[in-house]
Amino acid sequence: MKKLLPLIFFCCTSVVSFGQAPAYWQQQVDVDINVALNDQAHALTGDIKMRYQNNSPDTLHFIWMHLWPNAYKNDRTAFSEQLLQNGRTDFYFSPENKKGYINRLSFKVNNELAQVEDHPQHQDIVKIILPTPLPPAAAVIIETPFHEKLPEYFSRGGHINQSYMITQWYPKPAVYDVQGWHPMPYLDQGEFYSEFGNYKVNITVPATYKVAATGVLRAESKQDIVKTLRFEQDNVHDFAWFADKDFEVLHDTLQLAGKTIDVFAYYNKANAKEWANSLKFIKNAVNTKSNWLGEYPYNIVTVVEKAGASDGGGMEYPTITLISKTANEKTLDFLINHEVGHNWFYGILASNERAHPWMDEGMNSYYDLRYARFRDAQEGRNSVQKMPSFLQKRTPENIEHTLLQTIIGIKKDQPIATHSEAFSSYNYGLVAYTKTAEWLQLLERNLGTPVFDKVMQQYYEEYKFKHPQPADFKVVAERVSGKNLDDVFGLLYRKGSLTAPAAKDIRLTSFLNLR
DSSP states (O other), X not given: OOOSHHHHHHHHHHHOOOSOOOOOOOOEEEEEEEEEEETTTTEEEEEEEEEEEOOSSSOEEXXXXXXXXXXXXXXXXXXXXXXXXXXXXXXXXXXXXXXOEEEOOXXXXXXXEOXXXXXXXXXXXXXXXXXXXXXXXXXXXXXXXXXXXXXXXXXXXXXXXXXXXXXXXXXEEOEXXXXXXXXXXXXXXXXXXXXXXXXXXXXXXXXXXXEEESSEEEEEEXXXXXXXXXXXXXXXXXXXXXXXXXXXXXXXXXXXXXXXXXXXXXXXXXXXXXXXXXXXXXXXXXXXXXXXXOOOOSSEEEEEEOSSSOOSOEEEETTEEEEOOOSSHHHHHHHHHHHHHTTTBTTTBOOOTTTOGGGTHHHHHHHHHHHHHHHHHHHTSOTTTSOOGGGGGTOTTTHHHHHHHHHHHTTOOOOTTOOGGGSOHHXXXXXXXXXXXXXXXXXXXXXXXXXXXXXXXXXXXXXTTBOOXXXXXXXXXXXXXXXXXXXXXXXXXXXXXXXXXXOOOOTTSOGGGOO
């Protein structure tokens, strides 16, 4: 997001408050989708119906709609431009048959054909003009058919031959919150911000495919050479699914304090040795976060291995995560922990990832360190000294800490509270992940671990299934700890070492010119 409003909002609310804060509200978007995969054309055809509930105090005259598959349409999208800026040319020079798009759209609102306006800058955003204004406490039904040509895998979704990663794939309303609308183009560096809702999705695929998806499989039927699977999940803000004819599947259950959940792993047969203990790793991740933060609220958790060569990490979606091939079992353990951890930081605590990447990636990276210590205790080893290569992207005590100190030393770092797209590519990992984890360790030392844990548990309890802002986290931390934390939270807005004397306050400086 190229706006300073969230930043100014935080600064103002952290300094002074006038009167009582307005009651919290957020929109609700319930989604029903029918979709069919054509694995010969690498295409989807379907229809979507959304019930958009206006819980705001405002009357809405339009709704911004994301059409993120159009990020892959040509070399003039924000996605393509960002890849070039970060040194990647593969998409820019790819032929037309490797690109993708969504089309055959015809939006209706309450059965009336709606006027659609293009975004003035981005091909993957449109404005749906509501035929009748939508007042507070009212709802509308928005529906459209769609056709989607899937791109080859460049970023998060698409296909690798006949292995399908169906992510960020359907028309999706932008978030409307107290700061207004948040339309945003799809980016490779910079994640998402979406409304919660209840999802019901019917997926039709050739009968030879195995499918993993967000939520619980409620029904499966077969007709001739195809099958249809119905998945449902309440209280999520996205839906992803993965299909491959060659998936191997492992299943177990996990007993939490309040319920028993299903645990699934989908992987490639060639990597069976590395995945033999994958269910154990998934259960470790769920158990530790449930104990440290708050119990996992869903009835299923799934991890899926991406086909093809490793690209060094993974990508999270509600109840399900996709991870790339790993070098060994140890790496898989830590990668699963990180990606499953995003069910808390992104999935349940649904902050604006594009504007505040530290609130999901950084907080999650802090718990990677807690998990490393947990594994040390389990195995009687010093994992900080024996970390697998994946944690070179996540662990402040390791190489990332050295690299972070290097860029700080040459004054090329950026503040933690920088928007995703304003980070340089190296600062996105070093600052949003690593420096934030170090900052949370500093907060933990300041408060003591027992109080810090109470802060995080209260934050989870108050903001689960909501859209917390940075100011909300600070308010909870100060209330629970009984301390004024202005100095500690001020570190989010300045460059340099976390232990150095306070530098010039740059909280109202645009991070767009910090490279």
